Amino acid sequence: MKQKEILLFGASGQIGRNLIRKLTQNNYKVTAVTRNTHRTGYIIKTQANPGYLNLVEIKNFDPEKIEELMKDASICINLIGILYEKKKNQFKTIHTDLPDMLSQKANKLNIEKFIHLSSLGIEEAKDSKYAISKLEGEKKIRKNFINSIILKPSIVYSVDDQFTTRFMTLLSRLPFMPIYYNGETKFMPIHVTDLVDIIFKTIQSKDNDLVIECIGPETFTFKEIIQKLLKSIKKKRILLPLPLSLANLSAKILQILPNPLLTEDQLKLLKYDNIKSGLYKTNFDIGFKTNKLFDDEINKYSYNWRSGGQFATEERLDK
Numbered sequence: 001m002k003q004k005e006i007l008l009f010g011a012s013g014q015i016g017r018n019l020i021r022k023l024t025q026n027n028y029k030v031t032a033v034t035r036n037t038h039r040t041g042y043i044i045k046t047q048a049n050p051g052y053l054n055l056v057e058i059k060n061f062d063p064e065k066i067e068e069l070m071k072d073a074s075i076c077i078n079l080i081g082i083l084y085e086k087k088k089n090q091f092k093t094i095h096t097d098l099p100d101m102l103s104q105k106a107n108k109l110n111i112e113k114f115i116h117l118s119s120l121g122i123e124e125a126k127d128s129k130y131a132i133s134k135l136e137g138e139k140k141i142r143k144n145f146i147n148s149i150i151l152k153p154s155i156v157y158s159v160d161d162q163f164t165t166r167f168m169t170l171l172s173r174l175p176f177m178p179i180y181y182n183g184e185t186k187f188m189p190i191h192v193t194d195l196v197d198i199i200f201k202t203i204q205s206k207d208n209d210l211v212i213e214c215i216g217p218e219t220f221t222f223k224e225i226i227q228k229l230l231k232s233i234k235k236k237r238i239l240l241p242l243p244l245s246l247a248n249l250s251a252k253i254l255q256i257l258p259n260p261l262l263t264e265d266q267l268k269l270l271k272y273d274n275i276k277s278g279l280y281k282t283n284f285d286i287g288f289k290t291n292k293l294f295d296d297e298i299n300k301y302s303y304n305w306r307s308g309g310q311f312a313t314e315e316r317l318d319k
Contacts, residue, residue: 004112005029006203007069009102010079011055012040014160015117017047018196019079024048026200031069033058061098067105075203076106077115083130083162084255084263095133100140107145114145115202120152120188120213121274128269138211147208151199154215154274157294158192159301166261167229168305176238180247183223183239186273188215191297194290198283211280216290219275228295232302 006023010016011032023030024047031054034040041055058065070076082094099116106114118134125131141148157164171177198214220228223239230237242250247267255263276282283290303310 004074004203005031005072007073007076008032008079009077009098010081010117011044013079014158014192015156015195015199016079017043017160018158018192019077019199020044020047020053022196022200023203024052028052028203030054031056031073033066033069035059061101063101063105066102067109070105070109070111073111075113075115076102076111077117077199078102079117081117081119081134084260084266085129091129091133092136095130096136096140099137100144103141103144103148113147113149113203113208114141115149115151115199116141118150118152120154120215121272121277122152122269123277123279125269125272129265130269149202149208150211151195151202152211152213152280153190153195154188154213155190156192156195157189157297161192164229164298165301167226168233168302170261171226171230171235171237172233172305174237176240177226178247178250179223179226179239179241180267180270181222181244182241183221183226185222185270186219186275187222187225188219188275189225189294190214190216190290191292194292198288198290201288207286210286212286212288213276213280213282214290215276215282215284216292216294218294220294222270225294229298229302232295232298233305234307235305 006028008016008020008030011020012034020030020032029052030048032044033056034044035058037055037057044055045053047053056069078099080094080098082090085091103114118138122131122134138150141150155163159165194216195214198212202210226239248264251262251264251267254261
């Protein structure tokens, strides 16, 4: 039987790096596509033993080069996504047009599976450009490729994320933490290794044409998540609920930064719960249980934001 080869887009992020390790440890050959091998290649290359990983640079997602790569692939996985736009219509380009093109190529070449990472909790967010672009991408994929598998995770966290680590940094530096929508928005955070296990199981499964909401075993409000992060880094901070007018103003200012802490679009998205919707099956429904607990996992790396670091005494940490 021919060894399955996997074509992976979005290899340099926290999910991509963990997925490469999982796949290559299980004897899958992976071709990882990146736009800049000089910037991200050194990170990606450390994730696999020689012979199991092929790193390819493609600028501007050239359709002809992508088609050539896909001819040798059994499975195509798209993990590419952005949280904010650096230029106009970038959400549409990345979340709608790219998945549309990839799924068309996958259908044309009759590959075995097309697996796409979307987002949880976006169906109601009709005022968010991020959510609209993600949903349009899902529609294009399901139209183009009958054997598509669309995974919709809640917040994905780990030591390499841009969520818990960013908030730990803010909480360690600021005397107060702004809370939006009274901190009532709900999340079902999933650890990156649990999500990678779900992706791996969908690769091995004979089932196709699936939409799966990928969730962790616990539900927290935004305020509860902040409180858990504070407890883990052993800090006390004022949690300050912001009126919507001030929240909008702060988002207008913060989104000007090169790496914005908050954008107007993200603020809109925060209105909506990021939990299972009931529209699709979850990983639990199809036997893919997640078991990593939020408190246990963040405590493994939160010492980086504590006073005194990993080896500080409890007395010092509590100060």
